[in-house]
Amino acid sequence: MSDKLTGGGEFDFIERVRRRELARVPDNRHSSLITHHSSLLKGIGDDAALLRPRAGFDLVITADLLVEGVDFRLDKGWTTPRDLGHKALAVSLSDAAAMGAWPCFCLLSVGVPRALWRGRFLEEFYEGVRALADVYGVRIIGGDTSRTTGGFVVDSVVIGEVRRGRALTRGGAAAGEQIFVTGSLGGAAAGLKMLEGGRARASRGLLARQRRPEPRVEWGALLSEKGLATSLIDLSDGLSSDLMHVCRESGVGARVEAASLPLDPLLAQTNVGADEALRLALDGGEDFELLFTASTRQAARLPREVGGVPFTRVGEVTAERGKVRLVRDGRASLLKPGGFEHFRRDS
Amino acid sequence: MSDKLTGGGEFDFIERVRRRELARVPDNRHSSLITHHSSLLKGIGDDAALLRPRAGFDLVITADLLVEGVDFRLDKGWTTPRDLGHKALAVSLSDAAAMGAWPCFCLLSVGVPRALWRGRFLEEFYEGVRALADVYGVRIIGGDTSRTTGGFVVDSVVIGEVRRGRALTRGGAAAGEQIFVTGSLGGAAAGLKMLEGGRARASRGLLARQRRPEPRVEWGALLSEKGLATSLIDLSDGLSSDLMHVCRESGVGARVEAASLPLDPLLAQTNVGADEALRLALDGGEDFELLFTASTRQAARLPREVGGVPFTRVGEVTAERGKVRLVRDGRASLLKPGGFEHFRRDS
Numbered sequence: 001m002s003d004k005l006t007g008g009g010e011f012d013f014i015e016r017v018r019r020r021e022l023a024r025v026p027d028n029r030h031s032s033l034i035t036h037h038s039s040l041l042k043g044i045g046d047d048a049a050l051l052r053p054r055a056g057f058d059l060v061i062t063a064d065l066l067v068e069g070v071d072f073r074l075d076k077g078w079t080t081p082r083d084l085g086h087k088a089l090a091v092s093l094s095d096a097a098a099m100g101a102w103p104c105f106c107l108l109s110v111g112v113p114r115a116l117w118r119g120r121f122l123e124e125f126y127e128g129v130r131a132l133a134d135v136y137g138v139r140i141i142g143g144d145t146s147r148t149t150g151g152f153v154v155d156s157v158v159i160g161e162v163r164r165g166r167a168l169t170r171g172g173a174a175a176g177e178q179i180f181v182t183g184s185l186g187g188a189a190a191g192l193k194m195l196e197g198g199r200a201r202a203s204r205g206l207l208a209r210q211r212r213p214e215p216r217v218e219w220g221a222l223l224s225e226k227g228l229a230t231s232l233i234d235l236s237d238g239l240s241s242d243l244m245h246v247c248r249e250s251g252v253g254a255r256v257e258a259a260s261l262p263l264d265p266l267l268a269q270t271n272v273g274a275d276e277a278l279r280l281a282l283d284g285g286e287d288f289e290l291l292f293t294a295s296t297r298q299a300a301r302l303p304r305e306v307g308g309v310p311f312t313r314v315g316e317v318t319a320e321r322g323k324v325r326l327v328r329d330g331r332a333s334l335l336k337p338g339g340f341e342h343f344r345r346d347s
Numbered sequence: 348m349s350d351k352l353t354g355g356g357e358f359d360f361i362e363r364v365r366r367r368e369l370a371r372v373p374d375n376r377h378s379s380l381i382t383h384h385s386s387l388l389k390g391i392g393d394d395a396a397l398l399r400p401r402a403g404f405d406l407v408i409t410a411d412l413l414v415e416g417v418d419f420r421l422d423k424g425w426t427t428p429r430d431l432g433h434k435a436l437a438v439s440l441s442d443a444a445a446m447g448a449w450p451c452f453c454l455l456s457v458g459v460p461r462a463l464w465r466g467r468f469l470e471e472f473y474e475g476v477r478a479l480a481d482v483y484g485v486r487i488i489g490g491d492t493s494r495t496t497g498g499f500v501v502d503s504v505v506i507g508e509v510r511r512g513r514a515l516t517r518g519g520a521a522a523g524e525q526i527f528v529t530g531s532l533g534g535a536a537a538g539l540k541m542l543e544g545g546r547a548r549a550s551r552g553l554l555a556r557q558r559r560p561e562p563r564v565e566w567g568a569l570l571s572e573k574g575l576a577t578s579l580i581d582l583s584d585g586l587s588s589d590l591m592h593v594c595r596e597s598g599v600g601a602r603v604e605a606a607s608l609p610l611d612p613l614l615a616q617t618n619v620g621a622d623e624a625l626r627l628a629l630d631g632g633e634d635f636e637l638l639f640t641a642s643t644r645q646a647a648r649l650p651r652e653v654g655g656v657p658f659t660r661v662g663e664v665t666a667e668r669g670k671v672r673l674v675r676d677g678r679a680s681l682l683k684p685g686g687f688e689h690f691r692r693d694s
Contacts, residue, residue: 041405045596046516047445047581048409048507053400058388061408062395063489063504065456069496098394109412109456109502142410149416150497155456157410157504160395169393234394249392 017108017126018044021140037104038161040139049141051105057161062095064088068151078195081121083211084154085128091236092158093136094215094288098234100168100224101160103217105141106133109155111148125154136217166224168232173250173293175319177230180299180311182216182289185239186277187264189284205266213288218307220290228302229292238285239314241337243324246293253320256335258328262312282326283338293317364455364473365391368487384451385508387486396488398452404508409442411435415498425542428468430558431501432475438583439505440483440562441635445581447515447571448507450564452488453480456502458495472501483564513571515579520597520640522666524577527646527658529563529637532586533624534611536631552613560635565654567637575649576639585632586661588684590671593640600667603682605675609659629673630685640664 021043038057042050053059066072066088072079079087089106096103108129112122133140138158191210194202216234223229231250233242239261243254258278264287267277291314294302302311318325326335368390385404389397400406413419413435419426426434436453443450455476459469480487485505538557541549563581570576578597580589586608590601605625611634614624638661641649649658665672673682 041514042516046518047442047579048407048448048505050446050509050514050516051406051408052511053406055402059398059400059406060395061398061452061454061489061504061506063454063456063491063502065458065491065493065502067458067493067495067500070458070494095394099397101395105408107408107410107504109410111412111414111417111500142408144410144412144502146412146414147417148414148497148500150495153414153458153495153500155410155412155491155502155504157408157454157502158395159408162397164399167388167397169389169397171393232394 017140017143020130037137040105040141043139043141049105049107054161056164058164058167060096060099060101060160060162060167061157062092063155063157064091064095065153065155066091067153074152079211081124082128085125085130086132086212088154088156089129089132089138089158090213090215090288092156093132093138093217094213094234094236096158096160097215097217097220098232098290099160099162100166100220100232101162102221103136103138103158103160105159106138107141107157108143109145109157110143111146111153113148113151116152162224166227168224168229168292170231170233170246170249173231173246173252173317175252175317177293177295177317178299178313179243179254179256179291179293179315179317180302181235181239181262181291181314182219182311183287183309184262184264185235185287185289186267186280186284188213188286188288189238189280190264190267190270190272192284192286193280203266203269206264206270209264209266210286213286215288216290216309219309219311222303222306223292226301228298229294230298232290232292235287235289235291236285238283238338239291240282240324240335241285242291244337246291247322247324251321253318253323253325254315255318255325255327255332256315258326260312260314262314282335364487367477384484387452387488390486390488396452396454401508403511405511405514407443407446407448407507407509407514408504409439410502410504411438411442412500412502413438414500421499426558428471429475432472432477433479433559435501435503436476436479436485436505437560437562437635439503440479440485440564441560441581441583443505443507444562444564444567445579445637446507446509447513447567447579448509449568450483450485450505450507452506453485454488454504455490456492456504457490458493458500460495460498463499509571513574515571515576515639517578517580517593517596520578520593520599520664522599522664524640524642524664525646525660526590526601526603526662526664527639527641527649528582528586528609528661529566529658530634530656531609531611532582532634532636533614533627533631535560535633535635536585536627537611537614537617537619539631539633550613550616553611553617556611556613557633560633562635563637563656566656566658569650569653570639573648575645576641577645579637579639582634582636582638583632585630585685586638587629587671587682588632589638591684593638594669594671598668600665600670600672601662602665602672602674602679603662605673607659607661609661629682
């Protein structure tokens with residue numbers, strides 16, 4: 001790790017982060033669920049962070065790159081620096097959760113355009129990261145800072161831990177199992193639509209789903225800790241794409257009941273029609289809910305909700321390898337990744 | 348991890364990397380030195396990579412962000428995609444080496460401008476990464492891909508392992524110890540000067556020092572494995588800055604002998620004068636050599652060279668906390684980070 005801005009004296013984001021991390025009091029909100037944590041021997045301030053992995057645990061690591069103008073916009077009130085910090089961390093926490101791992105550490109690399117150096121942007125961005133990190137006891141242990149001649153970019157790297165051999169991948173589903181999703185679907189994509197459409201009828205709730213996704217960390221950790229799922233993925237691209245990943249990696253197929261999909265209740269307060277709501281839920285992406293498969297026996301042991309977030313059965317795993325079918329009004333059609341086609345009224 | 352370009356079908360860099368990684372035959376060139384490696388349970392292709400850390404080893408992790416137009420240029424033949432891939436990985440390998448760790452895994456997040464999507468750029472960039480990774484048996488286990496509306500950006504994350512409790516930080520130096528550097532100094536900065544000056548008198552060797560730095564992985568691993576150093580850092584910012592980091596973290600001072608600095612021998616073939624050569628060696632940066640401190644007893648056990656790279660004693664640790672002094676022609680002056688001032692002839 002090096003901070004190429006330090007030498008020039010313009011600012012030293014990572015150094016400021018370091019001081020605050022040292023001063024921070026750990027958050028123990030989730031200590032009842034997860035009491036294990038690898039030791040941090042050295043955080044920000046050396047050539048690299050130094051960890052002592054806890055015996056009996058595997059580690060997961062994931063990186064998510066967000067680029068201004070592509071993955072988010074800072075103009076026209078699309079998001080705030082604080083919400084962007086939240087989202088940058090949230091998407092990586094979601095990836096860790098999607099392995100059944102508890103997130104422990106984060107490295108943030110930020111590329112900062114000149115216009116954002118001196119203002120409050122980075123402070124507020126960091127506060128957004130920090131607030132979410134505190135919820136799960138995640139420590140910021142490194143990263144890098146550079147200028148950019150283009151827009152703001154952030155690469156968010158999260159390391160999580162999961163009890164040895166308990167990680168859940170996309171590859172464990174078997175025919176006959178049931179398919180579940182946490183929370184609700186379509187809200188983030190509806191929020192994005194509102195932003196793209198100039199927010200004439202913006203719902204604050206749906207905008208928040210887009211701007212401040214809540215990773216399902218507790219759900220992921222519980223599924224792996226208690227052995228309640230056979231496969232697990234997070235819904236970042238949309239159910240139609242992400243379920244296909246599970247089918248391909250597991251060598252199975254799936255059948256999804258349209259009527260059972262847990263549409264975001266806020267969609268009902270908008271002028272989004274039934275077809276469009278279904279499309280948003282299937283193809284919209286960025287809900288960052290978890291999708292998992294479970295045997296009947298596992299399903300019977302699922303808690304009604306975790307941290308206030310319920311789950312819904314949306315379909316079943318089939319032996320029809322690589323095929324996802326959507327059943328609506330008693331008729332089944334092939335569902336392609338990101339390719340939900342509007343049903344005609346008469347079909 | 349998600350590949351936001353996959354959906355659009357434009358390209359899928361990480362997926363291509365995945366296929367090649369699966370097909371790759373591990374390189375065992377260094378197996379005589381390092382036989383330990385954490386297990387990779389799942390690489391590219393799930394929500395996160397999954398590792399099983401090897402018992403008895405600590406892990407280091409580091410991130411380095413390189414931004415086009417700031418950290419490198421692609422125009423005017425400054426570098427090639429292949430050399431850029433090499434350097435992106437090299438800088439992070441160097442950070443791992445600077446903890447005494449052997450690099451094992453890498454995640455690469457790349458932001459790619461539209462103009463570079465379709466050509467050979469990413470292929471060649473990856474080949475550069477891959478060739479260096481092969482030298483040390485590093486596996487590419489994840490990352491992310493996005494478009495950018497600006498230039499090319501890459502965040503290179505490296506995970507390394509070091510025998511438990513053997514990691515070397517910046518904080519272990521004690522007064523009376525000796526200071527050493529590996530290899531030679533000033534070459535990378537001289538290469539940069541040539542690029543900036545239009546390469547009228549470019550030395551291929553100095554350009555290579557700038558474009559394709561060689562991380563001192565074997566040296567770092569040996570120093571920690573054999574317990575031959577008390578502190579360790581890599582020379583990324585320049586000796587004057589990096590030695591100050593060691594002094595601050597260790598609560599010591601240092602005295603450096605100008606005459607003992609191992610100037611890059613290629614500097615003698617240029618029109619760079621003695622003052623300028625000294626300045627490049629002290630402040631130039633990007634040599635990615637290692638600087639370490641060792642007791643007399645440790646120093647006596649140092650091998651003459653490691654992998655063809657020798658070391659040089661450049662000074663000693665003093666009790667003058669936070670002060671680095673440069674001795675030249677029998678006169679000592681205070682050396683500030685990045686702030687070497689030309690000596691006047693009569694001083």
